[in-house]
Amino acid sequence: MRLTELPRTTGFRLALMFLVLFGTCSLLLFAFVYWQTVGYMAREQDGWLRRESANFSTLSPDDRQLRLREHTRGDPGGRRPFGEFDADGRWLAGNLASLPTELHATDQPINFSLFSADARTPFRGYATRLPNGHWLVVAQNVHEPREFEELMVRAMFGAGLLTLIFGFAGAVAVGVSSMRRIDAITLAIRRIVTGDLSERLPVESGGGDLNRLTHEVNGMLDNLERLVHEVKGVCDSIAHDLRTPLTRLLGGLERALRRATTPEEFRSSIADAIDEVSALLKTFNALLRISEIEAGARRAGFTQVSLSTVLADVVEFYQPLAEEKQLSLELVGGATPTEATLPGDPSLLFDAIGNLVDNAIKFTPPGGKVVVRLDGQHHLLSVTDNGPGILPSERKAVLNRFHRSEPSRSTPGNGLGLSLVAVIAHLHDMKVDITDAAPGCCVSLSWPEANSTTP
Incomplete structure (x- = not known):
């Protein structure tokens, strides 16, 4: 795994894309919160300034100056300086020593600063022209709101920086994890390409x-x-x-x-x-x-096949061979009302059942019995004999090509009969089961209920 390949991984790119998207949305959200908060504080300040100015403006000159002196005594720190000035800007009353020149040119609250020996203090003030030509100035210290605004900016910047750091670290982690997974899969594929078909791709817990x-x-x-x-x-x-x-x-x-x-x-x-x-x-x-x-090509020609008809044809076809070997060949359940039909190829079904009957006749000794049974209600057909049977250890293997069980070694054949039965059964969604008939063998074909119709 080379880190130079990290930027080319899909996981890393997706993580970065979502980081950029999340960062952009967060930035817009922070800007909206900042704008709304600062705007709300400014509107509250301006509303208070206008209300106080209106209250003082309605007073008589004597009452106004009395209220200004009371306000001065109640505001020793000068956090909310009020003042009254004559038309020429000379101080008359209040704890605001001079008339700020910025307030002359507007009838809106504005920001201004007052300087002392060791500091510059920001204020927001509002000037009103009184009926007698004097100026009434109402102001408020905005140092704390400014600090709060700066704190919000620093908090937003810090949160954004942490988001970028952790987001990028997460993108790297996702990319590295993806690269490790791909490397493990690539290594497994290379082993498979070299011929190790037992190798499998690694599967991690957790799904995905x-x-x-x-x-x-x-x-x-x-x-x-x-x-x-x-x-x-x-x-x-x-x-x-x-x-x-x-x-x-x-x-x-x-x-x-x-x-x-x-x-x-x-x-x-x-x-x-x-x-x-x-x-x-x-x-x-x-x-x-x-x-x-x-290959499944024969499935295209499927029609509704009556199994009782197919079984009757098979029994009729093999009856002479059974009689020649002095065997009893019997069909059970081959007529209505247990008749069953299913979609299939009649010639293939004939071959499959015929192979089972042929094997049963071949391995059953003279005087024996072969029974072909159809149980349409339970979706099952079977061929049972009382011959030597098939060993339990070989019942699965006999369905493979060319495999012949021990009792059949001396009997003519190529070992493909049951293989053909298994292939035809699979094509018709049937299941092949081989059981012990004690004595003999029972080979049954079963099919799902959805494939069958019983009149």
């Missing part, structure tokens, strides 16, 4: 927009890691599962090349090679179909 973003990115990384591992697993499984048939194919062709001498022997070797290639093509076609379904 950046935390929301990192949560979403981490979720994306979880899916990416899962997909990469799935692709790696698929590649490994393809390499492992295709090696055996390719080895058999190569061995058969080499034997035919070395040993076959008659057309019948060549035809037999070619037929075996065709069978091996056909099995490989079926595997690749299944993989391509799974990828196509995962």
